[in-house]
Amino acid sequence: xxxxxxxxxxxxxxxxxxxxxxxxxxxxxxxxxxxxxxxxxxxxxxxxxxxxxxxxxxxxxxxxxxxxxxxxxxxxxxxxxxxxxxxxxxxxxxxxxxxxxxxxxxxxxxxxxxxxxxxxxxxxxxxxxxxxxxxxxxxxxxxxxxxxxxxxxxxxxxxxxxxxxxxxxxxxxxxxxxxxxxxxxxxxxxxxxxxxxxxxxxxxxxxxxxxxxxxxxxxxxxxxxxxxxxxxxxxxxxxxxxxxxxxxxxxxxxxxxxxxxxxxxxxxxxxxxxxxxxxxxxxxxxxxxxxxxxxxxxxxxxxxxxxxxxxxxxxxxxxxxxxxxxxxxxxxxxxxxxxxxxxxxxxxxxxxxxxxxxxxxxxxxxxxxxxxxxxxxxxx
Ligand SMILES: [Fe+2]
Numbered sequence: 168x169x170x171x172x173x174x175x176x177x178x179x180x181x182x183x184x185x186x187x188x189x190x191x192x193x194x195x196x197x198x199x200x201x202x203x204x205x206x207x208x209x210x211x212x213x214x215x216x217x218x219x220x221x222x223x224x225x226x227x228x229x230x231x232x233x234x235x236x237x238x239x240x241x242x243x244x245x246x247x248x249x250x251x252x253x254x255x256x257x258x259x260x261x262x263x264x265x266x267x268x269x270x271x272x273x274x275x276x277x278x279x280x281x282x283x284x285x286x287x288x289x290x291x292x293x294x295x296x297x298x299x300x301x302x303x304x305x306x307x308x309x310x311x312x313x314x315x316x317x318x319x320x321x322x323x324x325x326x327x328x329x330x331x332x333x334x335x336x337x338x339x340x341x342x343x344x345x346x347x348x349x350x351x352x353x354x355x356x357x358x359x360x361x362x363x364x365x366x367x368x369x370x371x372x373x374x375x376x377x378x379x380x381x382x383x384x385x386x387x388x389x390x391x392x393x394x395x396x397x398x399x400x401x402x403x404x405x406x407x408x409x410x411x412x413x414x415x416x417x418x419x420x421x422x423x424x425x426x427x428x429x430x431x432x433x434x435x436x437x438x439x440x441x442x443x444x445x446x447x448x449x450x451x452x453x454x455x456x457x458x459x460x461x462x463x464x465x466x467x468x469x470x471x472x473x474x475x476x477x478x479x480x481x482x483x484x485x486x487x488x489x490x491x492x493x494x495x496x497x498x499x500x501x502x503x504x505x506x507x508x509x510x511x512x513x514x515x516x517x518x519x520x521x522x523x524x525x526x527x528x529x530x531x532x533x534x535x536x537x538x539x540x541x542x543x544x545x546x547x
Contacts, residue, residue: 185211208507241535243330255399295316341524381485387465
């Protein structure tokens with residue numbers, strides 16, 4: 168039977184989320200254990216299901232689909248709108264495991280001559296070298312420094328709703344000494360991590376850090392991503408701390424984007440409400456926002472903001488409060504463990520590691536949600 172154990176509170180840490188689940192076999196999951204895990208994902212936001220060495224990829228997909236039975240049976244990035252031309256900063260196209268329907272291999276390095284039917288593939292996820300304004304030097308990397316890549320939630324967003332839950336099974340972890348994540352934003356902040364793990368921030372905590380005035384705006388406002396958002400983001404870069412946009416760079420003109428249609432561009436609430444707990448999260452993806460529709464109350468007229476610099480400064484002012492070591496959760500997981508998270512309530516980031524640590528192999532699955540994220544009121 169499934170046992171859910173909240174992660175122990177760590178002295179000095181404000182990251183009060185996460186849990187470990189033991190006593191289940193995801194290949195053979197009872198209805199009761201499924202409900203326990205589903206509930207734990209929504210209550211604890213991030214859970215690590217221990218000991219799933221033999222999980223069959225098709226069963227991993229079935230688990231994710233069981234969380235959203237009305238959703239299409241397709242990986243979240245394998246929609247008709249994602250092509251080599253439109254994937255942009257998402258990076259190279261994904262490697263779906265044969266027979267799994269929609270479980271992909273993510274990570275780094277050569278995955279062997281035959282990995283679950285994928286022959287001789289080399290995984291190459293985007294790294295901070297691709298994304299950051301000022302990447303680390305080779306000397307810094309050799310000395311054990313690293314960065315968070317880019318905090319985000321999973322989903323194509325254009326033409327598909329953000330995935331509800333992401334699952335990541337650790338098949339092979341890189342091996343080597345602990346690394347030091349550097350902020351390199353003038354703060355001098357750093358954080359020690361084991362290689363190959365994933366970092367999380369809690370968007371409900373971001374919401375709780377808003378002033379009363381900001382909370383009124385967040386509760387009543389919407390944000391609109393650009394069409395073909397992962398191409399549109401252009402030459403702009405992420406800040407060195409992995410969260411929010413740096414100044415400079417250019418977005419791609421709308422008329423220069425791959426073909427798009429306005430019906431596929433959604434307006435998301437700034438605040439998303441957890442369907443199980445009712446908890447509110449400030450959930451905005453900084454690199455793809457093209458417009459804000461701001462208001463402080465239901466009776467106010469919306470102010471449309473399209474000025475990129477104003478959007479950038481508005482968002483950075485808020486998310487600067489969360490991007491501190493004491494707010495970041497880097498849960499420990501081992502080979503065979505499956506990490507599951509409420510993609511509508513947390514943001515996550517990979518953490519780069521030196522290629523000399525060996526390959527990293529993660530079986531990843533999320534699917535486009537069948538429903539739109541619910542705001543605190545009708546802001547759709
Ligand atoms: Fe992701």
